[in-house]
Amino acid sequence: MLINWVYLLAAILFEVLGTTCMKLSEGFNNLIPSILIFVFYGCGFTFSTLALEKLDISFAYSIWSGLGTALIASIGIIWFRESMSLVKFASIALIIMGVIGINASK
Template identity: 35%
Template sequence: MKYWLFLALATVAEVFATSALKASDGFTRLGPTLVVVIGYAIAFYFLSLSLKQIPLGIAYAVWAGLGIVLIAVIGWWLYDQKLDPAAMLGIALILAGVMVINLFSRSSGH
């Protein structure tokens, strides 16, 4: 279970780092740029720890899938970026795929 916690921490750190990319204004603002660099360092560290137990393909699918969903929500919430019905359907399918992996796959290392 701790490896899934590592993966969750990696995902949260990646979401913070990716969110700060927009605020960094092309790495011209120091504070957000530091959040990007530190966030990605933390994300990759915890992702590497999760890979001790969780298969690479599964870990990456969950990490990327949840990251996409969370970043889309943050973009909508913080930056007023619109999501049309096709985007919402695609995001729902990504989330469904992550859930299928975690609930039904024997490959997920549970």
């Protein structure tokens, strides 16, 4: 069961890397990030599939999407210098609380 958690965390990491490469590709104009989008998403979906072998889909997907969203928003703010506002911060916090709520109901 621990390996399924490792798979899920790997899936999240690869999804975040793929999404970051979308931004870096500048509309598929930069070759390396454009190629890496497909590599990272392929790895992400592979690891998601492996994680779902033993984890409940509602549980795994809520963690995958919630943590992925929070990480991408953080990368946008820190790396790409996107604006940070109280509303954006509160929205990220609500996503995390929603994931906790879904998993607490298990």
